[in-house]
Amino acid sequence: MKKKNLKLNLLNMSRLSLQFGTVITLVGSGILASTRSGWPSIYYFSGAFGIFWVILWLSLGSESPDTHRLITRSERNYIKSSLTQTVSEKKNLITPWKEIFTSMPVWAVTISHAGHNCGFWLLLSEMPTFISSVLKFDIKSDGFVSALPYLAMWLCQFPVTYFADYMNKKNVTSLTFSRKFWNTLGMSGGALGLVILGYMGDNANAAICMYVFVVAIGCCTNVGFNINHLDLAPNYAGILMGFTNAVAALGGVLAPTVCGFIVHDQTSVDEWRIVFTLGAAILFFSSIFYIIFGSAEVQSWNEPKNENVGVRSFMQMKTDYGSSAGYTSPSSSFGK
16 A cells, blocks of 8 residues: 555655745745845855755656666665556657646646635735734744744644545545545635634734634645646646646736735735735635536546557556545535
């Protein structure tokens, strides 16, 4: 079972590192900005670390286990035993673009991804301004306070992943229901929290607690739409992630831009309330769209058109991503 869940565990691990990196960056930025070098040091440090990462990636990255220089033979065999296709086989796949662009489950993931990005980047980019301008925290404290929600998100991801995996393995619900349940909890819960946050004014303690809640509960989407690419089309999961992430990136650009148009007086609680309410509406709409059109069933176009390419069976594909037990047909919109 460990081998079957390898890809799921690796994906969740990468998501955990995202939140952890955010914590380190926000805390470090507050400290660096308060030094003699000031705010430019944040960019110097971030840029230097980015270059360091590129060097590591070029040195340690590899296209396949067979071409990696540093792993042992047992590690190579372990990884290859969990794969159903080699790199050369995957290169023979013909991407079914028409089917992808006309698939409602794919658009459900895309809309959720974009809505989530709007909320995530709105909070990540604009909340430090709200904390310093409305809640009156100094710049060094601002960094620690801004990082606290992402630390909570990182910590909450462990139990959420465990319970989601437990639900799938023990046949508590269908996989589709599980994806929709966690996605709804993360996005609609965040939407509710944003609305409440908008009416807390300059009550610092209450606002910070709600801020932590909104960000932390967002971790539920990592076992919702964020993992759904692997359910819909294991053979094209990378392409689906590239597509949905490209569309979702627009949300990350638009959210702070729209905020800039709305908030002219950074100390105005009323203007910030409009921003939070708009963000909540986007999250809620995205959540509803996913409930209606989302699915965890492997799509028919996942089957490669090339006759010489081996394809895993339906049950093998489902178990590869920690969902072998009890996949049932839907009987309602939420289990569709």
